[in-house]
Amino acid sequence: MERSRPYLWNQLLRFSSIGHAGIANEKGEYLRMGWVNRLDVSEQPQLAQQLTPGGGDLIYYNLDADGNPTKIERSQPNYDARIRPFYTVVVEKKQAAWSDVYINLAYGTLQINASQPYYDAEGKLIGVLTCRMGLDQIRGFLQTLSIGKSGQAFIIEPDGKLIASSVKNQALSLGKGQDQKRLKAQDDSNPLMRKSVVYLLDRFQRLENIKQTAQLNFQLNGQRQFLQVSPLTDKYGLNWLIVVVVPEADFMTQIYANTRNTILLCIAALIASVGVGFVTASKISRRILEIAKASENLAGGALKQNIDSSRVFEVQVLANSFNSMARQLEESFETLEDKVTERTSELGTANQQIAALNQRLQAENLRMSSELDTIRQMQQLILPKPAELAAITDLDIAGFMEPADEVGGDYYDVLYTDGVVTIAIGDVTGHGLESGILMVMTQTAVRTLQEMPESDPVRFLDTLNRTLYKNIQRMNSDKNLTLALLNYADGIISISGQHEETLVVRKDGQIERINMMDLGFPIGLDEEIADLISHFLVELEPGDGVVLYTDGITEARNINRQFYGLERLCKVISINWHNSAEEIKQAAINDLRQFIGQQKVFDDITLVVLKQQGDISQN
Numbered sequence: 001m002e003r004s005r006p007y008l009w010n011q012l013l014r015f016s017s018i019g020h021a022g023i024a025n026e027k028g029e030y031l032r033m034g035w036v037n038r039l040d041v042s043e044q045p046q047l048a049q050q051l052t053p054g055g056g057d058l059i060y061y062n063l064d065a066d067g068n069p070t071k072i073e074r075s076q077p078n079y080d081a082r083i084r085p086f087y088t089v090v091v092e093k094k095q096a097a098w099s100d101v102y103i104n105l106a107y108g109t110l111q112i113n114a115s116q117p118y119y120d121a122e123g124k125l126i127g128v129l130t131c132r133m134g135l136d137q138i139r140g141f142l143q144t145l146s147i148g149k150s151g152q153a154f155i156i157e158p159d160g161k162l163i164a165s166s167v168k169n170q171a172l173s174l175g176k177g178q179d180q181k182r183l184k185a186q187d188d189s190n191p192l193m194r195k196s197v198v199y200l201l202d203r204f205q206r207l208e209n210i211k212q213t214a215q216l217n218f219q220l221n222g223q224r225q226f227l228q229v230s231p232l233t234d235k236y237g238l239n240w241l242i243v244v245v246v247p248e249a250d251f252m253t254q255i256y257a258n259t260r261n262t263i264l265l266c267i268a269a270l271i272a273s274v275g276v277g278f279v280t281a282s283k284i285s286r287r288i289l290e291i292a293k294a295s296e297n298l299a300g301g302a303l304k305q306n307i308d309s310s311r312v313f314e315v316q317v318l319a320n321s322f323n324s325m326a327r328q329l330e331e332s333f334e335t336l337e338d339k340v341t342e343r344t345s346e347l348g349t350a351n352q353q354i355a356a357l358n359q360r361l362q363a364e365n366l367r368m369s370s371e372l373d374t375i376r377q378m379q380q381l382i383l384p385k386p387a388e389l390a391a392i393t394d395l396d397i398a399g400f401m402e403p404a405d406e407v408g409g410d411y412y413d414v415l416y417t418d419g420v421v422t423i424a425i426g427d428v429t430g431h432g433l434e435s436g437i438l439m440v441m442t443q444t445a446v447r448t449l450q451e452m453p454e455s456d457p458v459r460f461l462d463t464l465n466r467t468l469y470k471n472i473q474r475m476n477s478d479k480n481l482t483l484a485l486l487n488y489a490d491g492i493i494s495i496s497g498q499h500e501e502t503l504v505v506r507k508d509g510q511i512e513r514i515n516m517m518d519l520g521f522p523i524g525l526d527e528e529i530a531d532l533i534s535h536f537l538v539e540l541e542p543g544d545g546v547v548l549y550t551d552g553i554t555e556a557r558n559i560n561r562q563f564y565g566l567e568r569l570c571k572v573i574s575i576n577w578h579n580s581a582e583e584i585k586q587a588a589i590n591d592l593r594q595f596i597g598q599q600k601v602f603d604d605i606t607l608v609v610l611k612q613q614g615d616i617s618q619n
Contacts, residue, residue, distance in 0.1 A: 001029050008033045009067030019134045025127030027053040030081035055080035086113030086130045098237045103180050110135040139164035148250030158208040160184040195220050196245045224248040382443050384414040396611040398581040403604045409435030410550050410604035415450045422450045425548045426483040438479050457496035462530040465523050472524045480524035496535035507543025509574040545611035552603035559599045581609040
């Protein structure tokens, strides 16, 4: 349980919206790290843990900047995480779910948890992973909104209980300590909020009947109020209603005043403009006629035209513009041939420069394409050859890898030394040149450690991680990879490292899914991961085997944006398990391609199938 602290701390640093992250198990042990109110920059993070099986005191520790406990801050007696809402909801639903909104009795704040159950290989519940959001964050956001002069926004549950409100100092619960109870909006002293919810109940009978956004209005104290209610739901059990209500007077009073002022100003402007127009029209019309006559002469070819100055500023500007235009036309006709010659020369020079630039771009594209092609060929060259796989008599092995781009980030290898078969599969973040180089480095490091030989999976993965971590730092890159490492000998296979689930397939086609999350840590993300590495042993009988894959298969989408999914992969493998490893692999790839259809492939696809042959005691 305590080994999960660095992982939880890393999750808190990566996701700023999490109040705290924790883990609880069926023994009653519980550990969490985080803040009560993460929006408060002065608040110090805390570790709360209860590691006594069956329940006990929940001890709170202050944490330093690296997430290490410093001193005990307080304790909460008789704490059992197994009866808390975040735990009971996923036990009941057997899937990831939101807890009910509840009151943190220690701080009097509303909270909600997102929880995920985890099971062992036999499907037995081990415990629950959870992260908490303090709903004060939502209330703080609502209170930054400007909703007219006196409008309000608030969020409620289908029974009317308040989640958050834009009203400052709005109470969300009644009572203190153990006697605290949630406050319902229809019982609140705020008349606008209370009347809004009462109106919705009258309109829909029950708030649960509101299934889509509705725009309504009602009367309060003789004034019309505009109301919009929108349901907020998701597949994990979230079911809230967002209500926005604005009094009509907030915006109509200003509209009426603006309309009245606009009408008065328009009448005054009309009267003034008519009077000024009559006075100035006579003065301007005569000079305009002179300019019009000069324009006709200019159009007829008489370029030497000049308009006398005027006392009217606008007419003077027009006269100056006309005189300037006439001079420019005269000069343009005189110098047109020279300018045409000059512009032709400039265009020729520009065309030559563009042609040279195009040649450089073509050469650079050819060079980059050649480099990427070289890396792609290197990736293909270091993949296991059919002859190598055929030389392993105990196992029938088939592998497949196809990059989404010219250079992919997936990796797999099969190595055989002194009776031990080492199978590795990994997925580098991203695609392109850096990912391809990290994949090649990983293959080289794995082969080196296997040739040493290094049989202990912890030392193997720790040494591999430190080697790649230093190279990644030298590259100034943010790449890392998930990596599963399998060692097979005499019918026993050892599984370690963090990657997608490993599928253990029995000879009758039954599949056991092994969760790899607790068997390692991403390679190249942190320099020291030895404490986070573990391994799992599986005994194989003749006809049993293992299937490894990357998320490019399970997360592939078709034209309807549906995921291929692990369940479908397991079904194809189970149906075809009586065939050879090559036929099983090909059946899975064919089914995947049929599912994807014409949709573009966005991630690398890698699949490895190994199947134990015959009676190993005879080998």
